[in-house]
Amino acid sequence: MAQFSSPMASREFLWDVFQRVDKDRSGYISADELQVALSNGTWTPFNPETVRLMIGMFDKQAMGKISFEDFGSLWKYVTDWQNCFRSFDRDNSGNIDCGELKMALTAFGYRLSDGIVQLLVRKYDRLGRGTIFFDDFIQCCIVLQEERLRQAQHLQEEGNAANNRARYGEWRQRTNEVYSAKGGSSGLVI
Numbered sequence: 618m619a620q621f622s623s624p625m626a627s628r629e630f631l632w633d634v635f636q637r638v639d640k641d642r643s644g645y646i647s648a649d650e651l652q653v654a655l656s657n658g659t660w661t662p663f664n665p666e667t668v669r670l671m672i673g674m675f676d677k678q679a680m681g682k683i684s685f686e687d688f689g690s691l692w693k694y695v696t697d698w699q700n701c702f703r704s705f706d707r708d709n710s711g712n713i714d715c716g717e718l719k720m721a722l723t724a725f726g727y728r729l730s731d732g733i734v735q736l737l738v739r740k741y742d743r744l745g746r747g748t749i750f751f752d753d754f755i756q757c758c759i760v761l762q763e764e765r766l767r768q769a770q771h772l773q774e775e776g777n778a779a780n781n782r783a784r785y786g787e788w789r790q791r792t793n794e795v796y797s798a799k800g801g802s803s804g805l806v807i
């Protein structure tokens with residue numbers, strides 16, 4: 618994602634946007650307010666699941682809403698995704714088709730077959746048009762990223778468990794050797 622990174626907007630600019638999005642002037646941006654403020658390029662509402670995922674990512678105080686302090690990072694995140702989406706929407710159709718999604722995911726380091734990419738398009742194509750819009754593209758990428766993290770963690774845990782087993786085996790063998798050397802019983806039961 619680094620290549621899509623945008624500069625941080627000025628505080629004045631962010632404050633202006635924040636106030637316009639914070640319709641009820643509560644000093645926070647709720648999921649509903651954020652959903653209304655975001656556009657997926659169609660007249661349909663922005664994917665509520667993507668909104669929920671984004672709030673969860675930037676809501677530092679875990680209140681389910683975004684304070685002005687958190688807003689800058691959220692704004693940058695959305696802008697970076699916008700740059701990313703536009704760069705992979707090669708034909709400027711405003712949505713991502715199978716070929717474009719495959720290119721995007723390959724650039725992110727995934728090695729997925731055409732069948733899997735087609736499956737992903739079907740899964741995240743909320744409007745049933747055979748393509749993915751901005752909001753669904755973000756959801757698809759976040760879910761894949763989370764899945765990759767989960768798998769990496771799982772592998773690491775398995776690796777740790779294997780290491781622990783190996784270390785335990787070594788330790789046990791050494792203990793037995795010590796006991797044997799002392800001529801005592803090596804029937805140490807653990």
Ligand SMILES: [Ca+2]
Nearest residue numbers: 706710712713
């Ligand atoms: Ca396109």
